[in-house]
Amino acid sequence: MPPTDPIPDTTMAITATPATPSAPPSAAYDAILEGFAARIRQAAEAGTPLRIEGGGSKNFYGGPLHGEVLSTAAYRGVIAYEPTELVITARAGTPLAEIETVLAERQQMLAFEPPRFSPTSTIGGVVAAGLSGPRRLQAGAVRDFVLGTRIIDGQGRILTFGGQVMKNVAGYDVSRVMAGSLGTLGLIAEVSLKVLPVPVAEATLRFACDPAEGIVRVNRWGGQPLPISATAWHGGALWVRLSGAEAAVAAARAVLGGEAVDDGAGRALWQALRDQTHAFFASADAAGTPLWRLSVPSTAQPLDLPGETLVEWGGALRWLAADLPADKVRTTVLAAGGHATLYRAGDEAKVRAGGAFQPLSPAMAALNRNLKREFDPKGVFGPGRLYPDF
Amino acid sequence: MSHDNAPPPLRPAPDYAGADRDFARDAAARAALFARLGAALPEGSLMVEAEDLRPYECDGLSAYRQVPMAVALPADEAQVAAVLAICHELEVPVVARGAGTGLSGGALPHAHGVVLSLARMKQILSMDATSRTAVVQPGVRNLAISEAAASLGLYYAPDPSSQIACTIGGNVAENSGGVHCLKYGLTVHNVLKVRGVTISGEVVEFGSAALDAPGYDLLALMIGSEGMLAVVTEVTVRLTPKPQLAQVVMASFDDVNKAGDAVAAIIAAGIIPAGLEMMDKPATLAVEPFVNAGYDLEAEAILLCESDGTPEEVAEEIARVKTVLDRCGARAMAVSRSEEERLKFWAGRKAAFPAVGRISPDYYCMDGTIPRKRLAEMLTAIAALSQKYGLRCANVFHAGDGNLHPLIMFDANEPGELERAEAFGAEILEKSVEFGGSITGEHGVGAEKINQMCVQFNRDERDFFFAVKRAFDKRGLLNPGKAIPTLHRCAEYGRMRVSFGQMPFPDLPRF
Numbered sequence: 001m002p003p004t005d006p007i008p009d010t011t012m013a014i015t016a017t018p019a020t021p022s023a024p025p026s027a028a029y030d031a032i033l034e035g036f037a038a039r040i041r042q043a044a045e046a047g048t049p050l051r052i053e054g055g056g057s058k059n060f061y062g063g064p065l066h067g068e069v070l071s072t073a074a075y076r077g078v079i080a081y082e083p084t085e086l087v088i089t090a091r092a093g094t095p096l097a098e099i100e101t102v103l104a105e106r107q108q109m110l111a112f113e114p115p116r117f118s119p120t121s122t123i124g125g126v127v128a129a130g131l132s133g134p135r136r137l138q139a140g141a142v143r144d145f146v147l148g149t150r151i152i153d154g155q156g157r158i159l160t161f162g163g164q165v166m167k168n169v170a171g172y173d174v175s176r177v178m179a180g181s182l183g184t185l186g187l188i189a190e191v192s193l194k195v196l197p198v199p200v201a202e203a204t205l206r207f208a209c210d211p212a213e214g215i216v217r218v219n220r221w222g223g224q225p226l227p228i229s230a231t232a233w234h235g236g237a238l239w240v241r242l243s244g245a246e247a248a249v250a251a252a253r254a255v256l257g258g259e260a261v262d263d264g265a266g267r268a269l270w271q272a273l274r275d276q277t278h279a280f281f282a283s284a285d286a287a288g289t290p291l292w293r294l295s296v297p298s299t300a301q302p303l304d305l306p307g308e309t310l311v312e313w314g315g316a317l318r319w320l321a322a323d324l325p326a327d328k329v330r331t332t333v334l335a336a337g338g339h340a341t342l343y344r345a346g347d348e349a350k351v352r353a354g355g356a357f358q359p360l361s362p363a364m365a366a367l368n369r370n371l372k373r374e375f376d377p378k379g380v381f382g383p384g385r386l387y388p389d390f
Numbered sequence: 391m392s393h394d395n396a397p398p399p400l401r402p403a404p405d406y407a408g409a410d411r412d413f414a415r416d417a418a419a420r421a422a423l424f425a426r427l428g429a430a431l432p433e434g435s436l437m438v439e440a441e442d443l444r445p446y447e448c449d450g451l452s453a454y455r456q457v458p459m460a461v462a463l464p465a466d467e468a469q470v471a472a473v474l475a476i477c478h479e480l481e482v483p484v485v486a487r488g489a490g491t492g493l494s495g496g497a498l499p500h501a502h503g504v505v506l507s508l509a510r511m512k513q514i515l516s517m518d519a520t521s522r523t524a525v526v527q528p529g530v531r532n533l534a535i536s537e538a539a540a541s542l543g544l545y546y547a548p549d550p551s552s553q554i555a556c557t558i559g560g561n562v563a564e565n566s567g568g569v570h571c572l573k574y575g576l577t578v579h580n581v582l583k584v585r586g587v588t589i590s591g592e593v594v595e596f597g598s599a600a601l602d603a604p605g606y607d608l609l610a611l612m613i614g615s616e617g618m619l620a621v622v623t624e625v626t627v628r629l630t631p632k633p634q635l636a637q638v639v640m641a642s643f644d645d646v647n648k649a650g651d652a653v654a655a656i657i658a659a660g661i662i663p664a665g666l667e668m669m670d671k672p673a674t675l676a677v678e679p680f681v682n683a684g685y686d687l688e689a690e691a692i693l694l695c696e697s698d699g700t701p702e703e704v705a706e707e708i709a710r711v712k713t714v715l716d717r718c719g720a721r722a723m724a725v726s727r728s729e730e731e732r733l734k735f736w737a738g739r740k741a742a743f744p745a746v747g748r749i750s751p752d753y754y755c756m757d758g759t760i761p762r763k764r765l766a767e768m769l770t771a772i773a774a775l776s777q778k779y780g781l782r783c784a785n786v787f788h789a790g791d792g793n794l795h796p797l798i799m800f801d802a803n804e805p806g807e808l809e810r811a812e813a814f815g816a817e818i819l820e821k822s823v824e825f826g827g828s829i830t831g832e833h834g835v836g837a838e839k840i841n842q843m844c845v846q847f848n849r850d851e852r853d854f855f856f857a858v859k860r861a862f863d864k865r866g867l868l869n870p871g872k873a874i875p876t877l878h879r880c881a882e883y884g885r886m887r888v889s890f891g892q893m894p895f896p897d898l899p900r901f
């Protein structure tokens with residue numbers, strides 16, 4: 001390719017990138033994995049729970065933490081990255097930051113924009129936590145990018161599901177189920193994720209409006225072919241991010257109007273929302289106010305719940321910082337067709353008492369329990385983290 | 391698999407793992423079952439006579455046939471639940487059925503079972519422009535959703551070639567894709583919620599009208615589960631705004647390797663086209679006389695690369711695509727100048743199956759996926775297998791997704807040809823696994839690829855699939871014998887494969 005070519009040459013594959021200069025060779029990795037499996041088998045025999053930990057950066061999320069820590073940190077490194085296949089495969093303990101660096105070198109990204117709580121966050125933890133950032137609106141959630149996994153189940157069996165290809169319908173989609181399972185179904189040892197090119201152009205627009213108006217607008221725009229990749233309403237203004245080809249972003253700006261936000265400020269805003277360092281989160285944290293994550297149909301009216309709110313994902317994600325009875329929050333959100341998660345409670349004991357997640361219908365609870373029992377018959381993995389009874 | 395009026399090759403149904411009560415011999419038990427099912431359904435919704443059952447004996451893979459014991463045609467969810475509860479209690483296998491266009495024998499009936507046809511549940515229950523969602527019954531045809539949404543400027547993105555006929559229930563069961571799924575995703579990316587009934591007759595909801603749901607992501611498990619976990623009774627789909635403009639570049643290459651490299655180079659340039667399809671020479675030769683799409687008949691391969699979006703965006707992307715294709719050695723390129731011309735360019739790709747059906751009495755459609763970079767190698771391997779088995783093969787390829795559809799041509803009336811076609815297909819699938827891909831990208835395992843599951847998954851993994859199945863259907867009554875092979879089945883297949891080198895057809899005539 002001539003050096004003047006404007007199109008980056010990303011055809012070369014990076015394979016078996018050592019995680020650190022001192023990274024052990026592949027046989028040593030096999031030994032680490034066998035070690036995890038042996039530990040899980042012992043725990044199953046002894047009936048003692050384990051708590052899988054990546055970087056521990058999401059320890060705040062979910063129910064109480066029981067059991068001895070099984071850290072995946074040693075099992076790290078990118079196994080294969082092929083930009084032209086749009087796939088990266090990595091060991092669970094690989095830091096998220098390392099993966100993002102490798103992708104950025106080829107102008108690619110994890111399009112679900114997982115929050116980066118700390119430099120120690122791992123890719124296994126990202127998938128297990130199932131949290132997605134602002135771009136979820138346009139690109140999809142973690143689960144939508146999981147192509148394959150290698151897992152260790154509750155009997156210590158090392159199993160491979162899915163693969164490195166875009167389409168694969170052989171057998172049940174076990175890989176996607178691991179997304180959001182919070183370490184309660186099995187240990188994610190390796191994961192293959194679909195990656196996407198970084199958009200050529202981005203721009204941020206601001207509109208002054210109340211939340212009801214903001215929700216109406218983002219839904220109306222959602223029905224038009226506009227390259228909207230993120231939205232946020234907070235404190236009297238609606239922010240909209242456009243991503244795509246230069247021409248598409250320019251055309252959409254002309255259609256939408258609003259006030260153009262400086263590029264640097266726009267980037268900082270979306271990053272703060274993504275990593276949950278935005279003032280909305282920071283002040284809730286500082287005041288020790290419980291933080292609720294409310295997932296609702298995008299068109300739901302502003303909910304009748306007092307407190308500070310932040311609305312993302314075209315109206316489908318509503319954050320609420322408020323000290324309210326859990327029952328009131330859950331019934332209000334349920335009536336709107338959604339579900340509520342007590343994302344962080346100022347007072348730990350309080351969350352834990354009621355459980356972090358919306359209770360399931362009896363039929364769904366039975367299916368969840370059955371599935372947990374099949375993955376983890378002895379209840380080794382994070383008992384009570386997802387629901388108190390399994 | 392087959393088409394028009396060719397006499398059906400009769401094949402025994404594969405073995406079944408599920409519970410088998412012999413209702414065929416026990417007339418009293420059968421009569422009691424029919425009485426209970428009849429009472430649970432409206433007049434004329436239960437069929438038990440041989441002539442009524444015949445149309446249900448196969449799906450799109452017509453080489454596999456089996457007449458069921460009965461066919462139930464419920465009109466609503468309550469009737470579905472009632473039928474399932476009865477079958478659960480009496481341990482009768484149940485096979486759900488949509489339009490029967492499946493290509494892997496997923497809807498192949500069970501000899502002692504009930505086919506549960508969702509064909510009468512074909513209402514679009516609601517369509518909401520603001521939330522861009524539609525709630526539909528399982529028997530609604532894929533294309534009917536887009537047609538109903540058209541006036542709102544919306545459509546349902548996954549577009550299997552069978553979209554005129556196939557149902558959304560079948561799409562959910564197979565996680566179906568189409569030519570636009572590289573950019574717009576598969577069924578799993580476009581369905582928010584599925585209501586279904588478990589084998590015990592309980593109604594459950596997977597997913598929600600919000601973007602996520604509490605608990606494990608059972609929606610992900612349901613999608614692509616081939617009717618083995620629950621019967622789908624209602625689907626909430628996400629609708630996509632129709633792009634202002636779509637244009638397609640048609641490029642021809644004198645070497646399949648160059649075409650394969652061009653696919654990689656487009657992606658490497660940061661472009662995710664709305665569609666990226668490839669056809670090899672046997673495929674273009676078959677379709678051109680059929681559709682007159684203007685394909686370059688000298689070319690070894692042609693690529694179709696579609697861009698959509700605003701007119702400015704499309705112009706920008708098409709220019710970039712052309713630069714890449716040119717650099718990759720395309721021998722000719724044409725860009726569609728009108729919607730009519732765009733559809734003409736696509737017509738050949740969309741009509742590939744029937745076109746091949748015109749030049750061969752029968753054809754067998756395979757569905758492997760491979761990493762894109764192994765494409766040229768795969769085509770070379772297929773050419774060698776074509777020689778080995780003495781059967782022609784045309785290749786159409788969802789190149790952007792690495793999903794290959796070799797169409798193996800044969801004549802079922804020639805003794806041994808069907809078996810050769812099957813052995814040819816099996817080798818292609820096993821090559822796909824060897825290349826780091828999968829035995830099925832979108833058509834499912836069904837009854838057809840059950841043997842190749844033994845190749846792609848080891849014993850523990852197959853056991854694990856049975857464990858997942860148990861969580862939903864302890865007695866194994868929903869679509870028994872499909873998708874996951876038993877240990878016994880794999881052992882037998884293993885013995886057969888050992889002799890693959892010499893066998894199965896050492897004395898084949900070669901072209």
Ligand SMILES: Cc1cc2nc3c(=O)[nH]c(=O)nc-3n(C[C@H](O)[C@H](O)[C@H](O)COP(=O)(O)OP(=O)(O)OC[C@H]3O[C@@H](n4cnc5c(N)ncnc54)[C@H](O)[C@@H]3O)c2cc1C
Nearest residue numbers: 488489490491492496550551557559560561563567617622
């Ligand atoms: C010419 C042709 C072209 C095709 N092109 C494509 C293509 O481009 N992409 C693609 O992905 N596929 C394609 N297919 C395959 C097929 O159309 C799809 O698999 C389709 O989704 C099947 O839908 P159906 O309604 O016909 O289902 P059926 O064939 O009736 O059933 C398929 C499976 O789904 C199950 N099922 C059906 N309805 C339900 C329900 N309500 N609840 C639970 N389980 C259910 C059945 O038990 C069976 O296992 C093509 C087929 C043909 C004949």
